[in-house]
Amino acid sequence: MTRTIFVALLVPLAMHAQIALFTVNNGAEVPIGSVLDMGKVAAGDTASVRIRVRNIGTQTARITYFFADGVGYTIDRPSLPFTIAPGSVQDSLLSFSQTTVAPLYPANLRVDSDINSVSAIIIANVVLGPALTVFPACTGSNGPPASIDFGSVQAGQVRLCNFSLQNPSAQTMTIATFTVTGTGFQISAGPQAPFTIPAGGAITFVVNFIPGAAGMYTGSLAIETRTYTLKGTAFNTPLPTPLLEFDAGAIQSGQQRRLTMRLPTAASSSASGNVNLAFAPDTTLVTDDPAAVFLATGTRSLPFSVTQGSTLISIGGQTSAMFQTGTTSGRIRFTLAGVATVGDATTVLTIPASTISIDSSIATRRTGDLDIQVTGFDNTYSAGVMTFTFSDISGQPLSAGAIRADFTTDFRTFFTKTQAGSAFQIRVSFPVTGDTSGIGSVDVQLSNSAGIKSQHLVFQ
C-alpha cells in the first residue's frame, strides 16, 4: 500500500516537469531560477538573452502562452500556439530596452503548456552609460549592432583609432569592463580597467589595428554594458612593379624562351599571384596558337611568389619559367593577377612575321617518282606558292625549268582545320618518265607574305 501511494505522488510531479526554461550563452544551457537578472543596461541600448524552452517530458508539449510581461521587454518567438516534441527545444530571444534611467525594471516571464507552466521574474537596471566618440579616419555606427570601422589598411601597417569616452551623468562613473578582443586589434593608449570618469568628464584612448595579412578582420570593444564590433580589412602591400625579363636574343616563332621576374626594390611584404600568358595572332585565319604555353605545365598560367625583403620572384617554385613562342606571328602578352602592384607589369612580346621556317627536308627518288618532303612552319599563314627547279647530277638545271605550284588553298584548309599553329609537313611527288637516277638535286622555293625561303635538296 505504501508503494502505491508513493507512485501515485510521483506521477503529477513528473508531469509538472514537462517543460523547463534555460538561458543559452555560447551554446551553454543554464537553468533559469526564480529570477533572471539582465544586469545593467545603458539607457537607449538593447540587451538580449536567448531563452530556451526544453521539453524534458515524454509527451509533446503544446505551448499556449509565452510572454515577458513588463515595460521594455519583448520576446521574438514562434506564433502561439506551437508544439515541442519530447526532448526537443524551442529557442527565443528576450530583449530589453529603455531610455529612462531607473534601478529596477521588472517583468514576469511565463510559459504555459498543456501540461505545466513555468515562470520567472526578470529584472534589469537602466543606467546612464558612457558616451563613446570615435574620430576619423575610423567611423562609428550605433547599429544595432554598434560598430567601429577601421577601414582598409595595408597588411603589416598600423591604423590608429582615437576615441573619447564621456561620462554624461552628474556622478562619477566607474568603468569596470574595458577590453578589446580580436586578432589585429589592441588598445595602445588609455587607462586600464577599473577606472573612473568624473561627472561630466571624459577620458581618451587609442585602439590599434595591425593586420598581419590580407583579409577581413573583426573584433570587439567592450565598455561596461556595451559591446562594439570592431571591423577592418587588410590588403596586400602593392609590390614595386615587377620586371619581366627574357633570355638574350631576338624573339621569334618556334623558340623556347626563358622568363624571369624580379622586383626593382625589395618587397615590403610577402606576396603571391599568377603570371599569365595570352596570345593574339596577326592573322585572322586562326584565333590562337595553342602551342604558346609555359612548358612546366603546358598551361598559360603559373603561380609566382616573393618573400618579404627579397627582389627575387619565384615562378612555379623555380627561378625562371620556360615558354614556347608558338608558330604564329602576333603578340604574347604576359600579365600578373592576384597581386597589387604599384604599376602595370604587363609585358608584350611581338613575334614578327618571317619567311617559312624549314625544320627538316628530304628529297628521295622512287621508280617513276621524285618525292620531296618539307617540314616547317609558316607564321604568316600565307604559304602556298612553291617552285621546284630540278638539276642533273652535274648540277645543271633541267630543261623543264622552274616548276611552279600553288598550294595556297591546301594550306589555308589545313591551317583552318587544325587550329594548332602553323607547323606543317608537306609531301610533293613528281611523276617522272625515264631514269630518275640522273636527277641529282632540286632547289625548292617556298613563298609566303614575308618573302621566299630557298632550300637545296640532294636526292637520296
Added chain:
Amino acid sequence: MRITLGVVLYAGCAWAQSGIEVPAIGATVDTAGTLRVVQGVAGNFWLGPAIASEVLSAACSERMCLAKTDSKILSATGETDAPPGPAIFGLNGNDAIVYFPESRVFARWHEDALDLLDWRVDGEVFSVRLKEIAVRREGEVSIVHSDGSVVVSIPDGSGPVLLLPEGVLFATRDQIVLRRDHRELRLELTGAESITAMGPHYALVRTGHEIYALRIEAGHEALYQLPGSAP
C-alpha cells in the same frame, strides 16, 4: 628523260588531297600512362592524340612504335603477350630486342611474336640494340656483348644510356653526352633518370620533374623541353 609539268601531291597521307599534315617527332608516355604522339617542330611541341593507355614503356623509330603494358607488347599491327612490368626496347628496322627488367629476360620481337633469348647479363640494363647492351655494373657504365663481355666502357657515364644505331647517348651527373662518329657533343642537363627512343630523330630524356626532347639528327642537335611534362 622528262618531268611532267603537272604537280601531283603525294596520296596516302592523312591529308590525302592536300598532302599536308601535322608533323610529329615521335611518341611519349604521359604522367597518366597514356602513349601520345608528340607533334610540332623543333622548339614548338605539343602532345597530340592518344595512341594507347596503361602504357609502362615505349620506343619509336622511323618504322615503328612499340609500347609495353603490364602484360603485352603493342604495335601498330597487333599485340604480343609478354613478361610483366616495363620493357626496354632496342628497335632495329622491323625487329626489336626487348629487355624485361622485372624478369631479367631478353627477347627478340618480330611481327608481333616474341622469341626469348638466352642472354645473361649482370647489372642494371639501360639500353639494348641488336647484339649489345648498355649496363651499369659495380658503379661503372659500359657496353657489353650479349655474353657479358665488355665492348667499351663509359667511364664518365653515371646513369641512363641509349644505344643509337650509330652512336651512344648517355648521361653524366650534369650533362647529356652524344657520342657518334668519333665526336662528342655535351649538353647541360642535370638529373637525367632515363633516356629512350622517342622517334627517328629524337630521344626522350626524363628528369625528376621534366621531360626533354633531345634532337639527335646530325647537324641539328639540341635539347628542348616538352610542354606539360611536370608531374
